[in-house]
Amino acid sequence: MSTVYINSASCISVQDTLNDNILQNLTPRNSSNIIKAIEPNYKEFIPPAMIRRMSKTVKMSSVASNYALKEAGIEQPDAIIVGTGMGCSQDSEKFLKNVIDNHEEFLTPTFFIQSTHNTVAGQIALGLQCHAYNFTYVNTSSSLEFSLLDAQLQINDGEAENVLVGSTDEQTDRTMELYCLNNTIKKETDLPVDYFNSTTNGVIWGEGASFFVVGKNKTENSYAKLKNIQISNKVELNEVKDFIQNFLAQNNLSHNHIDAVILGFSGDANSDMYYTKAMDLFPDSAQLYYKHLSGEFNTASGFSTFIACHILKEQQIPEVMMINTEKKESVKNILLYNHLGGDDHSLVLLEKA
Template sequence: MSIVYINSAACISVQDTLSENFSEHLKPENSTQVLKAIEPNYKEFIPPAMIRRMSKTVKMSSVASTLALKEAGIEKPDSIIVGTGMGCSQDSEKFLKNVLENNEEFLTPTFFIQSTHNTVAGQIALGLQCHGYNFTYVNTSSALEFSLLDAKLQILDGEAENVLVGSTDEKTDRIMELYQLSNTIKKEENLPSDYLNSKTEGVIWGEGSSFFVLGKDKNESSYAQLKDIQITNKLESDETEKFIREFLVKNNLKNEEIDAVILGFSGDSKSDIYYKKASELFQNSSLLYYKHLSGEFNTASGFSTFMACHILKNQEIPEVMMINDIKKDEIKNVLLYNHLKGDDHSLILLEKT
């Protein structure tokens, strides 16, 4: 079977992931309820007249996608696929606010048009004049995984050679208020958050945008091979071991052949039990976590995929991500496991190129 390569990776997050040596300056964030992404100088990438009309998630995605394409040496991809949990919620809030303030009269359509989830993929395509396959997945925490799976199938079926795949989500004031009311976000009195041994429910929320170019050919910038993806909506905690074992058997791998496992510990005592069950399977692997660096959000797995790509390419694991002290001489296979509040479980298997 043909191999699918991840040929570039770009990420805007609450860390300074656009800088060259970002892995040396990763800082855990455990004392703030909601984290803000470190944004670039958009004027360097987007005409000023357009910036004013773009929501935050569109701006972040425009920059991340531009950098991903540049690194892969691709001017125009064959397909553009974006995964998002909340879409352009900033413009959605603005539109609804206008509806209320103007008594449903004399509304400008701009915010409504830009509030749809597929705005990001559409704006990128317009900028590139790309008329190929353009699709948006809205599957809460597995939106990126569905996007990667779609891209992989397209490449293996010969329908595309290079696919731009991204994930993006932004925080907005009103939604954050609702998340606090529903106890999705940790209460002030439960901070700082202990991500690995939390006794309280709720998470620290984040935001970000991650983009990758998947291709059928390996090149100088290649990070990893995308070997396989597995997704399931519902899973009981005692089914975690079976879910992972069957995935490894499917890929002809034993537990000890997984060199590093990246787990989505979020500090939510109720749902982190899945990650604790998973970690018991890999006694001889490097166990890593990442949401203390990115925060929890619908497409946080974009940040972990970005980090996994760099770990495989550089053969180096940032100390701040380590749960245990096991380090392999060579990092060949990396397994990523993620879910959001116990739903939409996903596994991604990446292999060194």
């Protein structure tokens, strides 16, 4: 497939990523096992009457997509593609609670209608009065990667020139309780987390929404070239190096061509071994990690893609993300490697625009 460009990038996360000087103001968040996104003043973007009926993920996505379109100078995208792992779980919980409280009788349909995963993409389209291709991917930790891949296909097939691509996930009280019970989330006694020497299982859970405009043509605002994406549901520990090397070979690259590799270390002793294996391939590259800044969640790779875009555009690598001391004078190629709990492995190759 031919190269496409990421022409804008916007993110709402547990960091203050809507403001300027993003790379200089990143702060580790490793002392609480559940960390919440820094939300903007929604009244500046959404009519107050609508805010009441929107779940958190819809509100975050509406604002993030607004920023992304504005930065790209696009009023109407040719397609809207959103990836999410949990969807509108806040409204799902409200609907299920209504079912129980009302003994399955006299239920209002509102929460059910708003609980579907494609609510986010639908609400963005309604707000823009956009009748173009509208699709939602629900593939746990590779939801954004599938969305980017679809955008690349839409552009390559001549179906679109500018595609709004996003990823979003929210926290809900009941889901977080369940994640604590089954040890998906770290116990309070295991905090703060040492991301490289963790002997305990579980992660710090975050949330957020990241949106990008992917275009056919390079613009003055372009952050990066989206070169290629690879996704695999299962990768054995002894297959990690081949998985990465084969991907690089497909793109006529070797490990020496990768200036920075961004790894999804989450502090989970069971699954971080994949990233440790990957590190061995890149002794001369800047090795970076990011989930101590964003927390772990289904679409956390949206945060790493957003940060990678800024690294390529600003040609700066934040000290707070560095694993080793290797730092290239210029950053041309960045490789992103992510999975969630050892499943759904993804590789994304970005190049300086």
